[in-house]
Amino acid sequence: MKKIIFILIFIFSARWGSAQHFNVGFTFQYHILKQVAVNSDQIVASRSYSLYNVIDNRWKFFAAGQSLVVGTIVQADFKKFYVGIEPSFELNTYEYYVGYTLSATQEERLRFHTLFLQMEMPVYVGYMFKSSDLFRYSFYAGVSPVSPYHVEASVVGSNSTASDRYDWQDMNNVLYNGKPYLNSVTGFALHFASLGRLDLRYVHRLGSPGVYQTTFNTVGMGLTFFLPLHLYKKKIYYEE
Amino acid sequence: MKNKAYILFFLFTGCTFTLPLDKAKVMPPTKETMLIRQSRLVSNTTTDLTFELDLYHLVGRNYGHYITNYFYIVDTSYLLFPTGKFKIDTAYSLTTASSVPSSTVILIDESGDYDTLDQFNSRSQGITKLCQDFTSPGKYLLGGFSKNGLLQNSPCQFIQADFSTYSQDQLPLIFDLAKKTGGQSNLYDAINTSLDRIANSGNSIQNLIIIAHSRDEVSSVSLQSIITKANVASVQMHVLFLGSETDVNPMAKLAQATGGLFVYCPSIGELMASLENLYTVLQASVYVYRVRIKYSTTNISSGQEFFFQINTHSVLDTNPLVAYVKIP
Numbered sequence: 262m263k264k265i266i267f268i269l270i271f272i273f274s275a276r277w278g279s280a281q282h283f284n285v286g287f288t289f290q291y292h293i294l295k296q297v298a299v300n301s302d303q304i305v306a307s308r309s310y311s312l313y314n315v316i317d318n319r320w321k322f323f324a325a326g327q328s329l330v331v332g333t334i335v336q337a338d339f340k341k342f343y344v345g346i347e348p349s350f351e352l353n354t355y356e357y358y359v360g361y362t363l364s365a366t367q368e369e370r371l372r373f374h375t376l377f378l379q380m381e382m383p384v385y386v387g388y389m390f391k392s393s394d395l396f397r398y399s400f401y402a403g404v405s406p407v408s409p410y411h412v413e414a415s416v417v418g419s420n421s422t423a424s425d426r427y428d429w430q431d432m433n434n435v436l437y438n439g440k441p442y443l444n445s446v447t448g449f450a451l452h453f454a455s456l457g458r459l460d461l462r463y464v465h466r467l468g469s470p471g472v473y474q475t476t477f478n479t480v481g482m483g484l485t486f487f488l489p490l491h492l493y494k495k496k497i498y499y500e501e
Numbered sequence: 502m503k504n505k506a507y508i509l510f511f512l513f514t515g516c517t518f519t520l521p522l523d524k525a526k527v528m529p530p531t532k533e534t535m536l537i538r539q540s541r542l543v544s545n546t547t548t549d550l551t552f553e554l555d556l557y558h559l560v561g562r563n564y565g566h567y568i569t570n571y572f573y574i575v576d577t578s579y580l581l582f583p584t585g586k587f588k589i590d591t592a593y594s595l596t597t598a599s600s601v602p603s604s605t606v607i608l609i610d611e612s613g614d615y616d617t618l619d620q621f622n623s624r625s626q627g628i629t630k631l632c633q634d635f636t637s638p639g640k641y642l643l644g645g646f647s648k649n650g651l652l653q654n655s656p657c658q659f660i661q662a663d664f665s666t667y668s669q670d671q672l673p674l675i676f677d678l679a680k681k682t683g684g685q686s687n688l689y690d691a692i693n694t695s696l697d698r699i700a701n702s703g704n705s706i707q708n709l710i711i712i713a714h715s716r717d718e719v720s721s722v723s724l725q726s727i728i729t730k731a732n733v734a735s736v737q738m739h740v741l742f743l744g745s746e747t748d749v750n751p752m753a754k755l756a757q758a759t760g761g762l763f764v765y766c767p768s769i770g771e772l773m774a775s776l777e778n779l780y781t782v783l784q785a786s787v788y789v790y791r792v793r794i795k796y797s798t799t800n801i802s803s804g805q806e807f808f809f810q811i812n813t814h815s816v817l818d819t820n821p822l823v824a825y826v827k828i829p
Binding site for chain 2: 362364424
């Protein structure tokens with residue numbers, strides 16, 4: 262994976278010279294619609310001797326977690342196409358609900374909370390399919406290498422003693438493992454001239470963190486501001 | 502620009518590292534627990550009897566170790582029942598002979614419910630730990646017992662076809678037992694059937710582990726008949742009793758009359774401590790604390806049975822010990 266990233270960065274950096282616009286800015290994103298899904302009926306705990314029942318793999322607003330992204334963006338435009346790189350910092354949380362069998366009629370509902378602090382660098386290619394004097398519309402797709410550098414986990418139950426009876430590391434190698442991973446990114450963007458853009462993006466994790474086939478999907482909004490530099494054009498102006 | 506891209510790339514990859522998983526398995530909360538590995542009569546006259554108890558002291562994980570022999574029962578005030586005169590003859594630690602269980606039936610009481618005794622179903626985790634502890638050539642056969650409950654087979658229903666070591670596909674079946682509670686206890690009938698299964702297993706060292714929470718209610722065979730059957734077949738019955746103190750005596754007799762281990766668990770914490778350490782205790786790979794007690798009373802006669810309750814609350818604050826001794 263690192264080789265692919267390296268080649269992509271090399272290609273993009275070599276192509277900057279032919280760009281019509283070279284934009285630098287800041288991006289802020291907030292993801293509130295999420296899905297965590299484990300493709301199994303039951304999950305064997307990583308650290309305790311528990312067996313959890315998979316009860317809820319649905320999409321949720323807020324209840325499946327949130328993501329806050331703050332980053333920089335470098336974007337180069339090539340006529341209707343553009344290439345963007347967003348070195349970013351992300352505060353990413355996931356909430357996953359499982360059941361634990363208590364008796365023939367009762368099941369305890371548990372929530373495993375995972376918090377990541379992570380660096381990521383989405384790299385994508387966009388296509389502007391419509392434009393007016395002020396607005397341009399585009400969609401884009403790419404990949405995002407992600408490197409978590411801090412992970413926290415906890416377990417919360419209906420009873421205050423849940424954290425004593427279940428282990429907070431039980432979802433290690435199920436919902437997280439701390440290793441770098443790759444996301445795919447697609448989105449739709451509304452550009453305000455060359456000053457910024459508003460985009461709706463969908464992020465899907467490629468691969469699973471552990472022994473179960475686990476899906477992570479996220480939908481969120483992004484707001485990007487570009488600095489009014491247009492460095493490339495200015496350089497040409499002074500040379501002339 | 503290319504150099505900047507390289508720097509950015511290496512900065513990014515330099516941040517990556519893996520987060521370690523603490524692989525030590527954990528159990529639900531346990532309590533400090535004492536259990537009797539064996540009780541035996543040493544000698545007797547018409548006015549006194551001397552018996553020995555092999556004891557283990559199980560300490561919770563918060564103390565950093567599990568089994569200790571750092572305790573002393575030297576004060577006869579711990580001995581509460583029956584009335585009479587007690588004297589501690591000797592008390593010392595020793596390593597007992599190894600007796601790796603090689604063919605073991607584990608029976609879980611499925612009668613009634615566990616709503617007050619184990620409302621959070623910690624026992625399924627403890628049973629899983631016990632099953633995972635069995636290593637080859639040790640094999641087990643796990644089942645539940647009850648009558649007129651949710652089990653499909655009577656007197657007991659096993660989750661495996663035959664004795665085996667642990668495999669992960671057994672885990673859902675172990676937890677499924679927690680959904681099959683109900684009916685009455687047919688403990689003695691279940692033991693009777695299990696003794697037949699053990700006898701056919703062909704292994705030399707044979708054990709029966711019983712996790713019970715009530716006295717037998719509807720069996721057709723008697724307690725004495727299954728004790729005799731177990732002794733003839735050289736099967737030790739180990740009983741972990743989670744339940745009322747009023748039901749404890751027949752359970753103590755069941756275990757100790759066959760040379761088995763007995764622990765009375767007033768709460769789920771003691772049961773979890775026992776399940777966590779049971780296999781180690783049965784292997785006898787740790788020190789046992791042996792105490793010899795002389796009891797004096799009047800008119801001790803042949804065939805008489807004694808149940809001694811030893812309360813260690815003033816020193817160790819553990820569960821009561823119940824010892825069974827029978828005069829031949």
